[in-house]
Structures are given as C-alpha cells and as structure tokens.
Amino acid sequence: MTESIAREGVAAQTPSAAQTPNKEALLSVTGLQKHFPITKGLLKRQVAAVKAVDGIDFEVYKGETLGLVGESGCGKSTTGRLITRLAEPTAGKITFDGSDITHLKTGAMRPFRRDMQMIFQDPFSSLNPRHTVGAIVGAPFHIQGVKTEHGVKRAVQDLLKLVGLNPEHYNRYPHEFSGGQRQRIGIARTLALKPKLIVADEPVSALDVSIQAQVVNLLEDLQEELGLTYVVIAHDLSVVRHISDRVAVMYLGKIVEVADRESLYANPRHPYTVALMSAVPVPNPRRRESNQRERVLLTGDVPSPIDPPSGCRFRTRCWKAQEICATTEPPLVVREGDSPDHATACHFPVADNEEVAGRGQAA
Numbered sequence: 001m002t003e004s005i006a007r008e009g010v011a012a013q014t015p016s017a018a019q020t021p022n023k024e025a026l027l028s029v030t031g032l033q034k035h036f037p038i039t040k041g042l043l044k045r046q047v048a049a050v051k052a053v054d055g056i057d058f059e060v061y062k063g064e065t066l067g068l069v070g071e072s073g074c075g076k077s078t079t080g081r082l083i084t085r086l087a088e089p090t091a092g093k094i095t096f097d098g099s100d101i102t103h104l105k106t107g108a109m110r111p112f113r114r115d116m117q118m119i120f121q122d123p124f125s126s127l128n129p130r131h132t133v134g135a136i137v138g139a140p141f142h143i144q145g146v147k148t149e150h151g152v153k154r155a156v157q158d159l160l161k162l163v164g165l166n167p168e169h170y171n172r173y174p175h176e177f178s179g180g181q182r183q184r185i186g187i188a189r190t191l192a193l194k195p196k197l198i199v200a201d202e203p204v205s206a207l208d209v210s211i212q213a214q215v216v217n218l219l220e221d222l223q224e225e226l227g228l229t230y231v232v233i234a235h236d237l238s239v240v241r242h243i244s245d246r247v248a249v250m251y252l253g254k255i256v257e258v259a260d261r262e263s264l265y266a267n268p269r270h271p272y273t274v275a276l277m278s279a280v281p282v283p284n285p286r287r288r289e290s291n292q293r294e295r296v297l298l299t300g301d302v303p304s305p306i307d308p309p310s311g312c313r314f315r316t317r318c319w320k321a322q323e324i325c326a327t328t329e330p331p332l333v334v335r336e337g338d339s340p341d342h343a344t345a346c347h348f349p350v351a352d353n354e355e356v357a358g359r360g361q362a363a
C-alpha cells in the first residue's frame with residue numbers, strides 16, 4: 001500500500017467528513033444572550049444580572065455532533081435550554097431548520113418541539129417514579145396528539161427495542177431499572193417523536209464509568225441509524241472527544257474556541273482550552289518528549305458572571321495575559337494557518353510547540 005493510500009485510510013476512520021458532507025446548518029445562533037435578573041426589595045427592582053450566556057454565535061450542522069464544554073457555571077445548560085426554547089433568550093437570534101424560533105410562543109413552538117429534544121444528566125429524577133415505562137415513553141405521543149400506525153403500545157415497544165431494552169418490560173417502573181437502563185428509557189422517550197436535534201446535557205456524568213461507554217455508543221448508533229444531530233454538553237474535553245465532530249469551549253458565558261475535533265485536540269489555541277486539556281493528565285501532543293505528561297492547573301475560581309472581567313474574561317487566570325487583554329475583548333476569529341473550522345477568541349493564541357507549562361502553573 002502506498003503512503004498516500006495509507007493516509008487516506010486513516011482519514012476515513014474519522015466520522016466527521018462522512019457525517020457532515022455538505023455542512024448545512026440545522027441550527028444557527030447569533031448574539032445569543034441570557035441574563036437572569038437579580039432583583040431587590042418589594043418592587044423587585046432589578047439591581048444586576050447573572051450574565052449566564054453573554055453573546056454567543058455558533059452553528060450546528062445537519063448530522064453532526066457538536067460538543068459543548070466548559071467548567072461548572074459557564075453557561076452550557078443555559079445554552080442548551082435556550083436553543084431548545086425551554087428558556088427565553090434575552091437577546092440574539094436562533095434559527096432552526098430555516099425558521100426564526102427566537103421568541104416563538106408556546107403554540108407556535110409546538111411543531112418545533114417535536115424536532116428538538118433534550119436528554120438530561122440525571123436518569124433518576126427525570127423519570128416519574130409512579131409511571132410505568134410504557135406511560136413514560138408513550139407520553140410524547142399523547143401530549144403531541146401523534147397517531148401511531150399500530151397503536152402507542154407497539155410504538156413504545158419498538159422504541160424500547162431500539163435503545164436496547166426488553167420490550168416486555170413495558171409495565172415496569174423506573175426503580176426496577178439500573179442507572180444505565182433508566183438513561184436508555186429517557187433516550188427512548190426523547191426519540192418518540194423522531195426529533196432532528198437532540199441536546200444531551202451531561203448524558204453520562206451521573207452513570208458508572210463502566211456504563212458510560214455503553215450509553216455513548218448507543219447515542220452514536222442511534223445517530224447513524226436515525227440521522228440525528230446532537231449537541232452534547234460536558235464538563236471536560238475527554239468525555240466529548242470520541243463522540244464530537246466539532247467542539248465549542250465555553251468560558252463565563254462566551255465561546256472562546258470552536259474547532260473540528262482533530263484541530264482542537266491537536267492544536268488547541270486558547271489558553272483556557274489548553275488548561276482544560278491539562279486538567280486531566282494526557283500526553284501533550286505538542287511536546288517533543290511524547291512520554292512527558294504535563295499539567296497546567298487552572299488556578300483560582302471562575303469569576304462571577306454578574307460582574308465578569310473587562311476585555312478577555314479569562315485574563316484573571318491566564319498566564320499569557322497582557323495589557324490589551326484587560327481593555328479589548330478578543331473576537332472569535334479563524335487564525336491564519338488554522339483550519340477554516342477553527343476559531344479562537346484570544347489576543348495571544350497558543351502556537352504549535354509553545355511551552356505552556358510556565359509561570360508556576362505546572363504541577
């Protein structure tokens with residue numbers, strides 16, 4: 001086999017190209033904001049706001065998986081709730097499948113509700129313990145008034161089969177299932193109305209490590225079989241590494257870096273992304289001595305989203321910060337030499353082979 005054929009063979013193993021052949025956006029978000037007001041006194045006068053999501057732009061292409069990653073409180077779940085319209089945006093625009101859904105009221109949203117579903121972290125609290133599995137998975141049919149060809153029971157049993165559960169267990173209750181099985185029940189319910197987009201908010205973080213891979217594999221199989229588009233939310237980059245075609249990294253209500261998986265993991269540009277990657281001890285791909293593991297510890301707490309730092313929000317924890325970082329917010333742009341899918345919001349992005357463990361941050 002020639003070298004070029006061998007290289008093509010390697011490239012063919014990555015799912016991104018196959019899953020996003022023409023990069024048509026299913027969801028497109030511009031300037032999206034969610035500010036939660038903080039009120040005071042009897043008159044509930046607004047005195048401040050939690051800037052949970054503070055002006056983000058991104059697209060989700062048909063058939064792809066976009067990973068959304070960042071530390072606790074950076075606005076991931078709020079973003080998920082905004083794009084599925086479980087929360088009302090403060091500003092910005094959300095376009096889903098060509099329609100502006102930013103401020104649709106309940107009635108006008110109903111047809112879109114079927115197309116976009118959310119899977120939640122906790123398979124214990126998200127299922128009603130007093131309802132049978134049949135009632136839980138069949139509920140969306142009743143709520144949306146959807147007719148099924150062979151009746152709801154048969155449709156539910158087909159869904160149970162699809163997610164790897166025994167269809168005979170239709171009459172059992174959630175407590176009779178393990179954590180992984182309950183997450184499968186939640187996924188079956190999500191699939192009932194054949195959604196186009198699924199936002200999975202930390203879908204495996206409440207599960208045993210041994211079960212996590214099974215649920216991730218199930219999500220991947222379902223994506224292939226049903227042509228689904230996913231946004232998968234996680235705390236750390238390792239969880240979304242294998243499932244994502246592209247990854248967006250959030251910090252304090254902003255997207256600081258977004259890239260196709262290969263570029264992001266091989267050449268992280270934003271210091272925060274580098275720090276997040278180093279939070280788990282993995283070999284740094286840019287270090288010549290590949291067996292050397294380094295950790296850039298994220299020191300200090302995330303600042304308050306009520307009063308975020310001026311300029312670049314990461315500057316209070318960044319080892320590369322300079323004066324301009326305090327005065328000018330860096331735009332999210334594609335750097336020269338980076339892949340066209342790779343955008344970074346930083347005045348001094350990390351270069352290839354740059355030593356990043358300096359300034360006393362290395363462990």
Ligand SMILES: Nc1ncnc2c1ncn2[C@@H]1O[C@H](COP(=O)(O)OP(=O)(O)OP(=O)(O)O)[C@@H](O)[C@H]1O
Nearest residue numbers: 036050052071072073074075076077078079235305
């Ligand atoms: N309903 C609300 N009212 C006021 N503040 C809120 C509300 N929901 C979220 N927040 C705040 O908005 C910020 C972002 O929260 P969000 O839940 O989106 O973060 P997250 O990235 O999902 O965090 P985690 O990883 O812990 O789930 C946090 O500071 C949170 O306290």
Ligand code: SF4
Nearest residue numbers: 312315318325346347
């Ligand atoms: S803009 Fe400045 S403070 Fe922000 S990440 Fe880049 S170097 Fe660090």
Ligand SMILES: [Mg+2]
Nearest residue numbers: 076077078201
């Ligand atoms: Mg969350």
